[in-house]
Amino acid sequence: MGRVGEVVALGALGLGALGLGCSPHPDEGTVVEAAPGISGVPGGDEGVTAKQVSPISGGTLAISEAGMAVAADPDRDRVFLVDLATREVTPIATAARAEPGRVVIDSSDRAHVALRRTGEVLSIDLSRREVLATRAVCPAPRGLAYDDKLDALQVACDTGELVTLPASGGASTRSLFLGRDLRDVVVEGDTIRVSKFRSAEVLTLDAEGAVVNTARPATSSSIGLGTVGGFEASVAWRMVGAGNGRVVVAHQRANPGQISIGPGGYYTTVAPCATGIVHGTVSMLSNPSASDSEAMPQANPAFSHMVGPSDVAVSPDGKEIAVVSSGNSWSTNEPLRVGLIVMPLSELSGFDPCDQPGEPLAEGEPTSVAYTAQGQVVVQSRQPATIEVVGGPVISLSKESRADTGTAMFHMNSGFGIACASCHPEGREDGRVWNFVGIGPRRTQAVAGGLMATAPFHWSGDVADLPHLVHDVFVSRMGGPRPNRPQVEHFSDYLDRIPAPVKPSLDAAAVARGAAIFHRSDAECGTCHQGELLTNNNSYDVGTGGLFQVPSLVGLDARAPFMHDGCASTLADRFEPCGGSAHGQTAQLGAAEKSDLIQYLRSL
Numbered sequence: 258m259g260r261v262g263e264v265v266a267l268g269a270l271g272l273g274a275l276g277l278g279c280s281p282h283p284d285e286g287t288v289v290e291a292a293p294g295i296s297g298v299p300g301g302d303e304g305v306t307a308k309q310v311s312p313i314s315g316g317t318l319a320i321s322e323a324g325m326a327v328a329a330d331p332d333r334d335r336v337f338l339v340d341l342a343t344r345e346v347t348p349i350a351t352a353a354r355a356e357p358g359r360v361v362i363d364s365s366d367r368a369h370v371a372l373r374r375t376g377e378v379l380s381i382d383l384s385r386r387e388v389l390a391t392r393a394v395c396p397a398p399r400g401l402a403y404d405d406k407l408d409a410l411q412v413a414c415d416t417g418e419l420v421t422l423p424a425s426g427g428a429s430t431r432s433l434f435l436g437r438d439l440r441d442v443v444v445e446g447d448t449i450r451v452s453k454f455r456s457a458e459v460l461t462l463d464a465e466g467a468v469v470n471t472a473r474p475a476t477s478s479s480i481g482l483g484t485v486g487g488f489e490a491s492v493a494w495r496m497v498g499a500g501n502g503r504v505v506v507a508h509q510r511a512n513p514g515q516i517s518i519g520p521g522g523y524y525t526t527v528a529p530c531a532t533g534i535v536h537g538t539v540s541m542l543s544n545p546s547a548s549d550s551e552a553m554p555q556a557n558p559a560f561s562h563m564v565g566p567s568d569v570a571v572s573p574d575g576k577e578i579a580v581v582s583s584g585n586s587w588s589t590n591e592p593l594r595v596g597l598i599v600m601p602l603s604e605l606s607g608f609d610p611c612d613q614p615g616e617p618l619a620e621g622e623p624t625s626v627a628y629t630a631q632g633q634v635v636v637q638s639r640q641p642a643t644i645e646v647v648g649g650p651v652i653s654l655s656k657e658s659r660a661d662t663g664t665a666m667f668h669m670n671s672g673f674g675i676a677c678a679s680c681h682p683e684g685r686e687d688g689r690v691w692n693f694v695g696i697g698p699r700r701t702q703a704v705a706g707g708l709m710a711t712a713p714f715h716w717s718g719d720v721a722d723l724p725h726l727v728h729d730v731f732v733s734r735m736g737g738p739r740p741n742r743p744q745v746e747h748f749s750d751y752l753d754r755i756p757a758p759v760k761p762s763l764d765a766a767a768v769a770r771g772a773a774i775f776h777r778s779d780a781e782c783g784t785c786h787q788g789e790l791l792t793n794n795n796s797y798d799v800g801t802g803g804l805f806q807v808p809s810l811v812g813l814d815a816r817a818p819f820m821h822d823g824c825a826s827t828l829a830d831r832f833e834p835c836g837g838s839a840h841g842q843t844a845q846l847g848a849a850e851k852s853d854l855i856q857y858l859r860s861l
Contacts, residue, residue: 300743309333357371374756711809
């Protein structure tokens with residue numbers, strides 16, 4: 258069985274960073290071992306840290322009608338063009354740390370690649386295998402779709418913009434603001450569908466750009482974790498078109514019920530089969546203009562053996578889907594090594610969640626999947642850098658290694674279908690407020706932007722360091738294997754290198770005025786939010802029901818809702834009663850001053 262996919266679960270930092278209370282820690286010597294550690298991860302017992310790595314996002318592979326594969330590689334800052342017939346590989350370099358992501362191919366045989374961290378779209382002439390242009394589009398482009406009626410690209414941006422960009426070149430012709438956290442975009446006729454990453458919402462827009470419908474994948478039935486209302490849709494890793502007004506969404510579902518923080522609290526072995534408090538699935542949503550029965554989303558079974566999924570593709574005839582993710586790539590448990598699932602789209606609502614035979618894959622860490630025009634499945638691997646035609650050749654893209662212990666530990670299946678990346682997708686957070694037994698609501702905290710200097714961890718600050726966090730969350734609550742000291746050190750290296758979310762475009766004058774207010778002695782914001790990460794790492798009672806750690810404000814704009822219990826849906830709500838009665842001295846600020854202060858907070 259080949260390697261598979263991961264991406265949905267809780268994490269070694271999983272809910273660990275949420276701010277939970279923990280049972281008394283064992284002696285330091287029992288937290289991590291000198292050896293043997295987790296078997297099967299890169300670097301073995303000693304571990305290894307790669308020169309450069311990016312959190313896994315999937316969706317980095319597209320194939321032209323003529324059989325040219327375009328594989329974006331965010332870990333190597335390359336885009337690889339691969340002639341599947343001759344196996345000839347042409348690498349194209351991007352700017353350092355550009356993080357090439359989603360790929361789309363237009364009707365003129367041009368490939369377009371979203372450069373996630375430089376705010377650009379790279380366009381490539383596939384027939385000549387050369388770069389046509391690199392154009393600025395928005396601070397954080399994520400999704401791409403080709404609009405054949407306009408011969409244009411529709412670009413969905415994490416910072417909230419949906420930008421129309423002529424495919425043949427030139428500046429954008431339209432920019433709509435739809436709210437932060439946009440992910441993928443699908444165009445069919447005059448209809449545009451845009452997904453949101455953390456909430457898994459799908460927005461439907463008309464030709465004028467007006468939002469005419471908002472939908473989410475259906476809530477599931479209970480899966481043995483005592484949930485009455487069922488698992489709720491969250492974290493939409495990938496959305497693709499399936500024709501006839503339909504979209505297929507690869508997403509997670511999460512348990513809204515009470516969660517135990519004791520050993521094994523984040524998973525169950527109860528029927529129908531072992532699964533975590535987060536699991537992955539694939540849903541199909543019809544065009545909302547269809548009849549009610551056709552448009553109603555259906556709750557499909559969980560992919561209980563697959564962490565994720567990170568990517569999904571629909572066959573050219575619209576009858577089949579292929580699903581991959583990376584989490585099982587490092588598993589030594591053969592039944593878990595479900596690397597690729599291929600199934601008829603018609604069976605999506607009726608498959609057995611406990612019996613998901615995977616297609617065999619070569620060794621690797623699959624992240625993305627696509628179909629050729631002839632219906633062959635092609636899988637892209639992160640490490641080693643390859644593309645594999647399933648049942649055919651494996652083509653090497655680069656010999657430059659990105660083997661990384663921390664990447665493996667963050668994305669790996671703990672053994673129960675959960676991983677760190679499940680609650681911290683792409684090193685960020687899932688936007689959820691979890692309900693913990695004996696503790697109450699806790700908002701998932703972000704990992705990105707510099708984690709290690711923010712210890713102690715959890716909202717309650719009760720976990721002193723990373724070894725204890727790994728032991729309490731990954732090993733105890735998630736049921737994962739115990740790493741040794743070198744592996745935890747490499748994990749620490751990885752976590753500390755996850756970059757903060759890209760900042761939005763803001764009014765510079767308002768940001769400057771807000772900065773002055775923030776640092777004024779009478780406002781007292783900088784009393785606790787100080788230093789490079791804007792936290793003094795202490796705990797205070799600010800009138801919100803107890804002592805809580807001062808969170809870092811880095812990347813704040815990307816992580817609504819706010820506060821430990823998520824009571825503030827927006828930053829403006831933070832200045833209402835739920836923000837606390839002793840949370841700085843901001844009650845005296847006027848409306849204009851609060852507005853400027855919010856602009857500064859969004860810029861951090």
